[in-house]
Amino acid sequence: MAAQSAAQRNLRESQILARKIDxxxxxxxxxxxxxxxxxxxxxxxxxxxxxxxxxxxxxMKAGDATVRQPTEVVIGLAEFFGINPDYLLTADGEIPDRIKSELELLAAMRRAKVREFATRTLSEVDSETLDAIAALLDDSTKY
Known part of the structure; x- marks a missing residue:
């Protein structure tokens, strides 16, 4: 049972690393x-x-747990991307500020696109309803 637990933990960590790399x-x-x-x-x-x-x-990108990734490769990747290696080395590593900023920018751009689409599509709807829809969109698209 302990071996299975270690295997599951290894699989989870490999998949987390793959998602972080993506x-x-x-x-x-x-x-x-x-x-x-x-x-x-x-x-x-x-x-x-x-x-x-x-x-x-x-x-690495596939999250394949059967191949152990050398620490120096993971640290090298972190250095390449200009982030703290702990982010990639630990499953619960804190998201670097640089990545948070990029994600916030992407989320804002997506909200703006959705809002623009809704405004064009729902042009016949009164402004009060459009404001309510925009508020809903802002709340629902925050990560």
């Missing part, structure tokens, strides 16, 4: 505003003496 890839962009590619990450880590194979990267 989040970083979604919100941390290149200077051109594009998502980082594997080759960008691999090259940057190699400059610091850290080897990241495409296979390891696939296992």
């Amino acid at each position: 989040l970083l890839l979604d919100v941390v962009l290149t200077t051109e505003g594009k998502p980082y590619e594997f080759q960008d990450i691999q090259s940057a880590l190699a400059e610091n003496g850290i080897k990241l194979s495409r296979t390891r990267w696939h296992h």
Whole structure:
């Protein structure tokens, strides 16, 4: 039973790491505003003496618990993305301020898009009702 519990914990941690990596890839962009590619990450880590194979990267992104990820690779990824390594190394690591800011910006942009769509679509609705809908949208789209 204890072995199964350890296996489940390992699976959970691997899946959390995968979600965190996906989040970083979604919100941390290149200077051109594009998502980082594997080759960008691999090259940057190699400059610091850290080897990241495409296979390891696939296992990390897939949350594969059968392949243990070396701490130095995880720390190298944190350094690449400019965040505290604890975020990636611990399952309950605090979301870095940089990521929080990006998420807040994305949420605000989504709220603005939804509000604009609702205003266009519901143009025949009176302004009091539109204000009530906008308030609901603001409350429901906060993360």
